[in-house]
Amino acid sequence: MKNVVRVASGQGFWGDSLDAPRQQVAGGQIDYLMLDYLAEVTMSILQKQKERDASMGYARDFVGAVESVLPAVLERGVRVIANAGGVNPPACATAVRALTSSSNSDGLRIAVVTGDDLLGRVDELIDSGHALTNMDTGEPLASIRDRVLSANAYVGSTPIVEGLAKGANVVITGRSTDTALTMAPLRHEFGWGAHDWDLLAAGIIAGHIIECGAQCSGGNCLYDWRSIPDLANVGYPIAEASPDGTFVITKHDGTGGRVSVPSVTEQLVYEMGNPHEYITPDVIADFTTIRLEDAGPDRVRVFGIKGRPATDKLKVSIAYSAGFKAVGTLVYSWPDALEKAQAADRILRERLDRLGLRFDHVMTEFVGASATHGPLAYADLHDLEPSLPEVQLRVGVRGGVRKDVERFTREIAPLVLNGPPSVTGFAGGRPKVEEIVAYWPALIDKAVVATKVEIV
Amino acid sequence: MKIRLVEVAHARSGDKGDTANVGLIALKPEWYELLRRYVTREAVAAHFKGAITGDVTRYELPNLNALNFLLHGALDGGGTLSLKTDAQGKVFSTALLRMTIDVPEQELQTLGLDAARAAR
Numbered sequence: 001m002k003n004v005v006r007v008a009s010g011q012g013f014w015g016d017s018l019d020a021p022r023q024q025v026a027g028g029q030i031d032y033l034m035l036d037y038l039a040e041v042t043m044s045i046l047q048k049q050k051e052r053d054a055s056m057g058y059a060r061d062f063v064g065a066v067e068s069v070l071p072a073v074l075e076r077g078v079r080v081i082a083n084a085g086g087v088n089p090p091a092c093a094t095a096v097r098a099l100t101s102s103s104n105s106d107g108l109r110i111a112v113v114t115g116d117d118l119l120g121r122v123d124e125l126i127d128s129g130h131a132l133t134n135m136d137t138g139e140p141l142a143s144i145r146d147r148v149l150s151a152n153a154y155v156g157s158t159p160i161v162e163g164l165a166k167g168a169n170v171v172i173t174g175r176s177t178d179t180a181l182t183m184a185p186l187r188h189e190f191g192w193g194a195h196d197w198d199l200l201a202a203g204i205i206a207g208h209i210i211e212c213g214a215q216c217s218g219g220n221c222l223y224d225w226r227s228i229p230d231l232a233n234v235g236y237p238i239a240e241a242s243p244d245g246t247f248v249i250t251k252h253d254g255t256g257g258r259v260s261v262p263s264v265t266e267q268l269v270y271e272m273g274n275p276h277e278y279i280t281p282d283v284i285a286d287f288t289t290i291r292l293e294d295a296g297p298d299r300v301r302v303f304g305i306k307g308r309p310a311t312d313k314l315k316v317s318i319a320y321s322a323g324f325k326a327v328g329t330l331v332y333s334w335p336d337a338l339e340k341a342q343a344a345d346r347i348l349r350e351r352l353d354r355l356g357l358r359f360d361h362v363m364t365e366f367v368g369a370s371a372t373h374g375p376l377a378y379a380d381l382h383d384l385e386p387s388l389p390e391v392q393l394r395v396g397v398r399g400g401v402r403k404d405v406e407r408f409t410r411e412i413a414p415l416v417l418n419g420p421p422s423v424t425g426f427a428g429g430r431p432k433v434e435e436i437v438a439y440w441p442a443l444i445d446k447a448v449v450a451t452k453v454e455i456v
Numbered sequence: 457m458k459i460r461l462v463e464v465a466h467a468r469s470g471d472k473g474d475t476a477n478v479g480l481i482a483l484k485p486e487w488y489e490l491l492r493r494y495v496t497r498e499a500v501a502a503h504f505k506g507a508i509t510g511d512v513t514r515y516e517l518p519n520l521n522a523l524n525f526l527l528h529g530a531l532d533g534g535g536t537l538s539l540k541t542d543a544q545g546k547v548f549s550t551a552l553l554r555m556t557i558d559v560p561e562q563e564l565q566t567l568g569l570d571a572a573r574a575a576r
Contacts, residue, residue: 040535041535136473136474220468222467222550223466262466262481265481265522266467266468266479266481268479268520269467269468269477269481269520269522269524270468270469270470270479271470271472272470272477272479272524273477273526274515275515275517275524287517287520288516288517288518288519289519290519292520322536327539361532361539363532363539363540365540365541367541371541371542372541372542372550373550373551373554374506375506375507376503376504376507376551376554377554394541396539396540397539398539436536437536438533438535438537439473439534439536441473
């Protein structure tokens with residue numbers, strides 16, 4: 001057994017730096033490269049792509065990422081684990097395979113994890129008593145059944161461990177939890193059992209720390225942010241894990257950014273719910289047991305983590321069609337920039353009323369004045385307002401009637417000539433109407449979901 | 457004496473559906489107690505009044521010198537439904553750091569927080 005296993009994060013979301021995967025294998029010794037591509041609504045976007053073309057439905061960036069690290073995989077034994085499969089992991093594997101056959105590499109063993117996709121089973125599940133109730137609102141899925149676009153169970157580390165045990169050097173999953181991508185190789189290497197709750201929780205927390213890429217190594221770090229060096233060359237994080245469940249978060253030498261107790265703490269609290277119970281398919285991790293210790297420059301030691309038995313449920317991520325929206329903007333300049341933007345907003349709303357357009361919601365923000373902090377900013381704004389150089393009026397609408405949202409998009413530009421003065425910033429043209437794909441979180445019995453692992 | 461949280465804490469925020477979470481972290485370990493005592497659930501709910509539609513929940517993480525707040529009904533429906541610039545609650549962190557707490561001067565001095573840090 002290895003004494004230390006290094007899991008490197010090379011992608012925090014689909015759209016993250018294209019260079020990070022290659023930098024992680026080039027910058028020093030690592031054992032595993034973990035790439036997280038899936039956010040809550042990503043699955044529905046991928047589902048739409050798959051409906052248009054049956055060979056699509058996965059994160060296509062992943063193919064380029066594998067290409068960029070291929071020598072390290074084939075020659076140095078670095079293994080890649082990614083949830084890039086989206087709603088079509090086999091097609092993702094085919095695309096990766098095509099890449100390698102053209103470069104004459106037969107040393108590739110790709111494991112494909114399937115079974116998380118429940119879209120084709122929704123009726124069967126509802127009929128057999130699984131209401132797939134919305135965890136936030138308590139409504140049963142039947143109320144929006146005809147608008148469901150995708151449905152995937154979040155699966156845990158077990159199928160990834162199985163793929164690694166079968167000798168895969170690339171593991172492609174669909175909707176695995178982000179944290180399982182890091183925990184699975186530790187289970188595999190250290191032989192942690194499925195009931196070693198403290199160890200599994202430690203692996204999950206290592207995953208939580210590195211799953212957002214550089215957001216734990218100096219990116220988006222508020223603590224002493226001016227002093228964080230060389231973000232242009234930011235080092236993505238690496239978890240150096242030990243068999244006893246302790247680990248060190250670090251990054252490669254010679255990279256920018258910073259790994260410190262404050263930078264890791266900020267990431268630990270990111271998207272946190274009840275810290276006593278961070279629920280995953282593998283284990284319930286207790287964030288109130290985490291201990292952090294400065295272990296030298298850009299090294300933070302993490303220890304003390306406790307876990308509890310997992311529940312008998314899996315979370316299901318369901319995406320459904322929920323109407324349409326559009327957001328339009330205009331920029332008003334000094335003098336009295338905010339007052340002009342407010343006047344334009346009143347005029348626009350009056351016109352929308354007169355047209356009899358039906359919206360579920362109309363929202364106005366004044367960017368540069370109060371958009372992000374809303375009423376909390378008013379006290380400070382009072383002194384600043386007369387001197388604001390410009391304010392962006394930003395009006396959004398949403399509703400179930402597409403043509404009403406379309407009509408809204410025609411009402412912005414006219415304000416340039418027939419509204420308040422000193423207006424600009426309309427060069428982008430008419431706002432785009434977007435179909436809203438909303439998120440429906442639910443739970444399902446674990447026994448209902450059977451994952452499958454194939455080597456291709 | 458009033459002191460703004462930005463002087464004693466840093467923070468990061470994120471989303472879960474229509475709920476924003478803010479992790480509030482003491483800039484120095486010895487200031488955690490100040491946060492724990494003065495940044496109560498009620499005080500934070502009052503601070504965000506008018507900016508969120510739901511309740512506030514608070515959790516303590518003394519191991520990280522941090523508090524975690526859940527601000528319910530903060531994101532205009534959240535995710536893709538939201539029309540907000542900050543649909544994913546990324547800067548509710550700094551919105552919380554705007555908050556001021558009222559601390560006896562003696563207590564601030566004990567913690568090495570002099571009048572220069574007091575809110576203007």
